[in-house]
Amino acid sequence: MIELKKFSYWYPGTEQSALDRVSLSIAEGEFIGIVGANGAGKSTLCYALSGFVPHFYNGETEGQHTFNGQDMASLDLGQLAGQVGLVFQNPFNQISGARFTVREEIAFGLENLGLPQNEMRARIDEALELVNIQDLAERSPFSVSGGQQQRIAIASILAMQPRVLVLDEPTSQLDPDGTRDVFTALSKLVSTRKITVILAEHKLEWLATFCDRVVALGGGKLRAEGSPQAVLSSEQMLRLGVGRTQYSEAAARLLRTKQLPVTLEQARKALK
Amino acid sequence: MRGGSIYIERSSGLHRLHPLTKVALTALCFASAAALPGLPWLLALFVGLLLPLAIWGRLTGAFLKACLLVVGPFVLSLTIIQGFFSGGETVLFNLGRFVFTQEGLLAGLTFAARLLVALGGTLLLMQSTPQPHLMQALTERGFPPRIAYVVLTAIQIFPSFQDRAQVIMDAQQARGLELQSGLLNRARLLLPMVGPLILGSVMDVSERAMALEARAFSSPARKTSLNTLADSLLQRALRWLLALAAAALLLWRLWSALQ
Known part of the structure; x- marks a missing residue:
């Protein structure tokens, strides 16, 4: 679906590449986690996977970058928006500011796609339910908390029903319940609709529980790739500044085992 | 009031009017402010049309307060400046070398009344119409969506x-x-x-x-809207009438000036 082959990217006016010969192949219906310390290139990779690099940020690129077999540079952002959704870290900047209510805010993207009213209403109700904010539907998007704004931003993109959903640290402002709601909704979308989800995140426990595959970045390079168990339990994660899940930490202190658990379930089994 | 807009949520006939009908009414107010000859005409328009519309829209208090807040300082400054400096025969009082005349006072009040009528029309439009609905109505008539977005977000x-x-x-x-x-x-x-x-x-x-x-803002698709703005044949006819009245007033004013 999305393929990067030895893909490098330089932001305009910079000498140091933000992504350095990254090769990554993402198939339909995968749930992929991206981990890395601050400045590792997670956001840039998210922008590349959603087409904002090179369409929005000019800069220089090298290598191959394709979406459904077509060169990403040859595609138009307006057309891509219906197929690839991007959610950012800062919820405030994602509120369009052009609508009075949360319901209308979610409709903004659907109106731009030219959908009929009945379909819009159905999609809005579904998106509100998916991120559990039905009670906010008639509120102003500016009168809610940061966490609620982030759920609105996610719902706004979910309602557009993209084939690929890229999320750059979407749960940074969410409490544990909110984080669980978002991960559960994303997991449901992957299993029921075969949507591809790509998620950059520091909350490793959630990635370990929900992702099919984890990609680790460091200094713009792809450093590790594989199952959450294989990647997140490795020593390399400590060197990259990614850290480990709390379950791995606990097991590392309590057990003498090479294969550290990364999820609660695995930790429970290991500690028995 | 929502966001930075001055819209006031009410259930009223004025609120239910199509935004473009209210835009046409505002245009008539601007044309009247520019064309009507004197203070009595302007005040009659305010009391006879704008005030009843504000009452119909259940906005009387907020409407009058906003008029007072915005036009009040102009009334004061314009009457002082015009009263003292626009000349005239009928002296009301002196302040040293400066003479305050009745003609100047009238000129200042007339100018303030023109502002009041133009502002009154705009206020009624903004207080009774959610800005997204106004922009939707305009974009449905071919107004560029990008400009509509910039205007809206600046307010919100x-x-x-x-x-x-x-x-x-x-x-x-x-x-x-x-x-x-x-x-x-x-x-x-x-x-x-x-x-x-x-x-x-x-x-x-x-x-x-x-x-x-x-959010597909630059999507090539033809944009649609979640809400349908209620319109009617009667309102369409009213809009044409208001627009024609505004044009007629301006033409009459132009013709009078040329005579």
Whole structure:
């Protein structure tokens, strides 16, 4: 679906590449986690996977970058928006500011796609339910908390029903319940609709529980790739500044085992 | 009131009118403000049309208050300036060398009344119409969506901009910046306050633009709307009537001036 082959990217006016010969192949219906310390290139990779690099940020690129077999540079952002959704870290900047209510805010993207009213209403109700904010539907998007704004931003993109959903640290402002709601909704979308989800995140426990595959970045390079168990339990994660899940930490202190658990379930089994 | 707009939510006939009908009414108010010959005509229009519309829209208090707040200072300044400096025969009183005339007073009041009529029409439109609905009505008639978006967000995002300014002010105070002292000191401290506000906003622009693109803002599809704006044959006819009346007034004024 999305393929990067030895893909490098330089932001305009910079000498140091933000992504350095990254090769990554993402198939339909995968749930992929991206981990890395601050400045590792997670956001840039998210922008590349959603087409904002090179369409929005000019800069220089090298290598191959394709979406459904077509060169990403040859595609138009307006057309891509219906197929690839991007959610950012800062919820405030994602509120369009052009609508009075949360319901209308979610409709903004659907109106731009030219959908009929009945379909819009159905999609809005579904998106509100998916991120559990039905009670906010008639509120102003500016009168809610940061966490609620982030759920609105996610719902706004979910309602557009993209084939690929890229999320750059979407749960940074969410409490544990909110984080669980978002991960559960994303997991449901992957299993029921075969949507591809790509998620950059520091909350490793959630990635370990929900992702099919984890990609680790460091200094713009792809450093590790594989199952959450294989990647997140490795020593390399400590060197990259990614850290480990709390379950791995606990097991590392309590057990003498090479294969550290990364999820609660695995930790429970290991500690028995 | 929502966001930075002055819209007031009410259930009224005025609120239910199609936004373009109210735009046509506002156009008539502007044309009347420019064309009507004297104070009695202007006041009659305000009392005979705008005030009943405000009552119909259940906006009387807010409407009159806004008129007073905006036009009040103009009435005061215009009557003083015109009263003292536009000349005239009938002297009302003297202040040293300066003479305050009845003709000047009338000229000042007439000018203020013109403002009142134009502003009154605009206020009724803005207080009874959600701005997104107004922009929807305009874009459905071919108004560029990008311009509509810029206008709308400028209105809606203003309170959030104020919130950000408050956060910066609090942060600077927490670092020991003294903001409570005299006027001169406050002026000197403007840079550490305004600098981060402007820089932060400029940095946000890029992410905001990306977020808009992610919401298919530049999609080639023909845009649709979640809400349908109720319209009728009667309202369409009324709009034409109001527009014709506005044009007729302006033409009459032009013809009078040329005579």
